[in-house]
Amino acid sequence: MNKVHSSLSKLELLAVYFSYAIRYLYPLVLIPYYGRVLGSSGYGVVLAGLSLSSALWLVVNFGFSTIGGRDIVHTEVASERDTIFRDQFTARLLLSIPGAIVGGIAVSRSEIIANVPLAGIFVVAGGLLSAFNIGWYFTSTGRPRTNVLIEVLGLLLSLALIFTFIRKPADVDRAFPVIFTSSMIQTLVAYWLVRKEYSGFLSPVRAAMGLIKRSATIFIYSGTAVLVLDASTYILSLLAAAQEVSAFGLSERLVGAALSIMAPAAQILAPKVMYLVTRNPARANLLARRTFAVFFVGAVAGVILTRLLSEWLIPLIFGPELRHAVPVLNIMVFILPLT
Template identity: 25%
Template sequence: MDASTLKRLSGNAGALLAIQLANALLPLVLAPYLTRVLGRDGYGAFAFGAALIQFAAIITDYGFGISAVYQISRARGHRERIRRIAGAVLLVKLALFALVSVAVIGYVMTTDHVPGGSVYIILLLISILGLTLQPVWLFQALEKMASVTIYIVASRLAFVLLVLLFCRSADDLPLVAVLNGTGYLFAALAGLYVMRGRGLAPRWPGLKRTRVIAGASTEYFWSRIAVVSYGAGATIFLGVFGTASQVAIFSVAEQFYRGAIAIYSPVTQAIYPYMARSRDIALFRKIFVGAFFVAVLGVAFGIICGPMLISMIFGEGYQESYPVLVVFLLALLAAIPSILLGYPFLGALGQAKVANRSVFLAGFVQVLALGAIYFLGVGSALTVVIAVLLAESSALIWRARAAYPYLKA
């Protein structure tokens, strides 16, 4: 790998890291304030809303965060082809947003137990629309992430600052939803503006071509749904069948887990288009070993310092989150290598179906575990996180078996 390639790869990874830090770690910075201002039940409702946004964003993404990146990275230098891909992607995403909106409104109209209240849940649609429209997939494929990173990071910073300035009690939960959604919409509109300025405005590709582009993403979509079943799905399960208090306990521990995943995500996102082109297995081995070593150190630190970190960051009312945190840290040791072996490695080597099937397996394991928890009546933050650990471990085992012949070659 020459110096220019390394510079481009590291620059793209740096931009993606900035976005992940803004999307995942800034809420962690905000969490100490929200746990105190909103109270345990209010914070649980906030976490439930965040999980709904994540779940809905997976639906509206439809796997284009993987398939469109691959298609556009292979079409670099062909402007009109890229514009047509972008047009198909945005059309499908908007259609899915319409379906999600109907589902959310139907949920609040037919359910008596709605964490945070009906108004709060409906206001979450603003955030979902903003995430639907963000063209991160385009700039990631072109390895030009710096073009939109500043807008996304600025919008997240503004959200945090405005919440600190204007949210004073649990009654301000709907305002949090409005501020969050406004930030996502600003970042989306800025990204679309930059996209147009680069001569890449979406172009209608025709219904037949749209179906082809969407069809190429369908398997990725179902794999993402499987992923969210043992991610946001766990929080949603607790919110629907448990209490807001249990959601809060679960979410406090999950913040550390998601923060760690967010740090690694830019590495996987940045190397995927590079691996799709070069298939540099030697470089991947080095990245894999280094990433796992850092994960082990982080897990050891979290187990030792967990009680102190929870009290210091979230307050004294969340010590019940420590056992949940320990299980999350164990799940992290499975999740990090599993993520690296997935689409950045197996997917780039033409084995995307293997990676997808591992996710289906993990989702199936999670659904079975949550079903058992429900029927046994033992639903709690701790039992749900054990289900997450089982799901992550099953995905790792599947992917490791498939990747081993390539890694040892």
């Protein structure tokens, strides 16, 4: 496996961004398709379910990815990485138990999700499955492009399945099984690629509990705000009709897609900054400041363009039925510079 080097590979960063272009195009293709095929109400159901899945993923992940990436970049031998991998898997497995219970209760409280046959099962299962994503392991061992390629494979597979099985409003009950299937295949591919790098999945419960305690601060500091944002569409589904959920959820998805532009840079830069902090603090600080400056300017530009063009673009791209999302989007877009 490649070690994380102190030098920043611009070619590596550009390669990852090129691969991520498909990920950015994914919502731009899928959201209009959902909106036009399922309608405002059907799309509201999908958004509420995906929101709950994302919230469960964040809870079960519990900041483990950040801790795992930090620990991996400072390892020297394979046995150390093996221990970290097994601790990570076991800790996620432990938190999946309360996650499944909370998810089951959440599904039963949302009429929008509960009224769709079997949707709740796949919503909860999909959220728990996402928590076992090992993208953090690929990036912290110097293989971000492998991780991106796996994600692109999952997105393309998801699009193919959605276009095949979801063609009319009544097909809304197929959305969650299709999403879960593509996620499962993506996860199996990832674990297959690293199967020779770990000796098993389980570690002592005491070690897993120790990891949960060490990750608590990270989760509270950086995860709770994201959790509230990701769960907001589900929370709205408890109080409003599917049409209102779709207006809010569409805006949230578009803002989330814009925020994901930072993901490739984080995949490359976070391990490098972690590596540099203990070896060259001045360079680590310089890299962090430059990163902030670039993305803050880009976020402000995003706000300006959204406010100018949303009234025209939203009905054109997503259908006139979702025009009511424009006022929500024009307010929510201010999340970009704040983030």
